[in-house]
Amino acid sequence: MAMLEVTNLSISFGGLRAVDDFSITINEGELYGLIGPNGAGKTTVFNLLTGVYKPDEGHILLGGKDITGQKTIEINREGIARTFQNIRLFKEMTVQENVMVGLHNQIRYSTLASIFKLPSYRKAEKEMRERSLELLKVFDLDKEADTLASNLPYGKQRKLEIARALATNPKLLLLDEPAAGMNPNETIELMKTIRFVRDKFKMTILLIEHDMKLVSGICEELTVLNFGHVLCKGETKEVLNNPEVIKAYLGE
Amino acid sequence: MKRLLQSKETKKTLITFGIVIITYIIVEILMLCGLLSNQLQGLLVPICYYVMLAISLNLTVGILGELSLGHAGFACVGVFTGTVFSICMQNVIAASWIRFALAIILGALFAGIVGILIGLPVLRLKGDYLAIVTLAFCEIIKNVINVIYLGKDSQGLHISTTDTTALGMEPEGVVIIKGAQGVTGMPQDANFTIGILLILITLFIVLNLVHSRDGRAIMAIRDNLIAAESVGINITKYKLMAFSISAALAGAAGAYYGHNFNNIKAATNNFGYNMSIMVLVFVVLGGIGNMRGSIIAAVLLTLLPEMLRGISEYRLLIYSIVLIGMMLFNWSPKAQAWKEKMKVRILGKLKKNQKEVQ
Incomplete structure (x- = not known):
């Protein structure tokens, strides 16, 4: 069953179309990766999903229920929790x-x-x-x-942020660059934690990440964003071997 | 008892209550022995009032994390609703303590309502802007009260903004608020014991609120608004809650303070921005978010200028030096490190002693 179904999501800031025609389907219990170069619009997608921005077009369905345009706190009650790229704890x-x-x-x-x-x-x-x-x-x-x-x-x-997000009892967990600033050992531990969370809580997880080792290690499916467009999507291995993705993201 | 003391917070709360009660007992004993000068006795009610104001402002500044410069305005609302109620009810409710309690509750209620009305538009602003608007509010309240004339006769209450004759009252009517001359003739019910009781109630409300689900939500908003929203906390609701409770407690303090005098005016020196800033100084010097510190700072800084009256010319000079000293002691990293070190050393000794006893 599809936990998250996003269709044709778009938003513009002034003349810039930050996210254009973004669609994604994530099944229950899946570990899904969202990758792309800097400024591709990944965090904007997160902000759209959590109601920080209201989309100009498109629909967001969570477990079959339309949550498009709802406020952040309502969306959290519906079952989406997130962490932040720059850690936001109650210090x-x-x-x-x-x-x-x-x-x-x-x-x-x-x-x-x-x-x-x-x-x-x-x-x-x-x-x-x-x-x-x-x-x-x-x-x-x-x-x-x-x-x-x-x-x-x-x-x-970083771990505490994930724990806090899980405390809200979400159906879908969004992780924004969970491995940013971590050393290789910490990253390996984080991979274990994320997998463990998915198995223990039967959680559906969507994560943004730059660390390719982490992405290829734990994500089952990927979507690649480039300049607000979906460049390609599919199984992790296929996507990472796609010449266009390598060109846009990993360099030629 | 042991279970009661289990949580660290409960322990801290009980210590704060203990300090207040012990201070009360000491002061009472000193009074009985006649060791307290008349001047000091006259200061007891104002000190209680300032302590209450400091605790309630700390809820806005320390827990909610918003800078409010209008706290004297809420106290002012409390003073005038409380005293007007008492004067009107003087012949209706004979038992002074019931009348006084009702006056305080009414003062709190009115100030709380004003707090909500002000808070709704104002809490959308942040930082400096919020400070400016609350400062203006405080001045407006003061000036509005200064033009109000209120009288009572057998037909009920009369209100006017021009003068006493415009009230059009029967000859035996009483004027309660006389514009800039303020309120006259309220019963002087305020005393030290009631003040201490009110301080304890204020502390009880604030500390229990802080250590609850609501208090954590308020602190979460202070620490990180975006994250608080992301875990489903209703920002407007909790900001308004903290702000209005803080205003209501200031109103209660005001109603209490108003019953200390035969006449009270909404003058610049007692309800102007200077007063708001003075209360803010208590909060900042006592440690933002630290209720015990607020109490101590309020007591010391109210006593000090009065104690120094003897050397009138140097009074303000010494006052400001003490202010700077306290600020350094409370806020410099070195002083804080020293305090931590002393705490560890003392606690370590205590533990060692305990072990030896065992």
Whole structure:
């Protein structure tokens, strides 16, 4: 079953057509890669999918439901969560609190309950702590639960961002250059983590990446963007051997 | 008890409450022994008022991360709604504590509503712009109150913006707000005990809010707006929540403060931008987001100018030197490193002692 179905998505900024006629179909449980040279419009696609920009044309269907033009928070509630190219953590909050913010819409209680510390507050808060700790354990971050997010080393900050996104209980996870700035060892570990997330949470994942080792290592299918157009799409091996892709992206 | 102390936050909260209560007991004992001068006794209510203002402003500045320069405006709303209510109800509600409690609640409610009305358009702005608009709001509130004439007679309330005669009241009517001359004749119900009680309530509300789902959402917006939105947090709702609760608490503080005097005016020196900035100074010097620091800074910086009255000519000079000193001590990286080191050393010693005892 198709988890994400995007048809003919387009957006222009002034005279620049940043994304033009972009279509993609991602099946449930698939690990899908979106690659392309700098400025090809990859992050713009992410911003369109998460409602940061409203598309000029086209439709976005998530699990068969049309979510085109909805606001970011509504889209998150529908089930798309993302990470950012330049890490965006809640820096002055602890690692665990970051994940607890992700659980915001999963576990609820009223403002009055929190001001008067009613039983519903205690119960929900306990559940939040337990669930956030479980998630942190998955990413091997549970020992740093009380550390300030800004004090984490770079690789762990990336992991924390993924954990926070997963806390919102998404159907589709968007990862924007998860391996950016990582050393080869960290990248290998990240590949394991991403694969593990997909298997454990039965998650559908769409990722943008420049690191070809990572892309060829974990992605099952790829779409290549160039100047806002889809250059080609298909199975990873085929796409990476396509002469046009090599020319546009990897150099001649 | 042990379970209660388990969480670090609860422990911190309890310590803050403990400090306030112990201070209260010490001051009460000093008063009983007659060791507190009249001048100092007169300062107790204003100090409580400033502490409340500092805590509530810290919610906007420290937790929400928006710079508001209009906090005195919300206090002003609280002062006037609270005192007008008390004067009107003086003969209706006999029990002064019920009347006073209602006046404070009403002051908070009105300031909260004004907070929402101001917040709706203003919270779209950021940083400097928000500061400018809140500053203007504070001045507007003050000036509006300065032209209002309000009177009461057997037919009800009369309001005018020209003068007392325009109210057209019966001869036995009472004028409650006399334009720039302010409100006169409210019952002086405010005292130190009620002030401490209100500080504790303010702290209770703010700290519990901060350590909850809502508080985390507010802090998430402060730390990274785009990321907060991406995990499904309603930005407008939580910004407005923090801003209006902060305004309501300032209104409660104002209503309390208003009942300390026989007459209070919306003058520049007590509700102008200087006052807003003074409260902001308490917050910044006490440490942004640090409630305990706000309390200590508010107390010290209210006491200091009064203590220095004896050397009147050098008063402001010393005040500003202390300000700079506190700023350096609280904010310079070296001082912070030193504080951390001392903390580790003291905690280490305590742990060692504990082990030896065991």
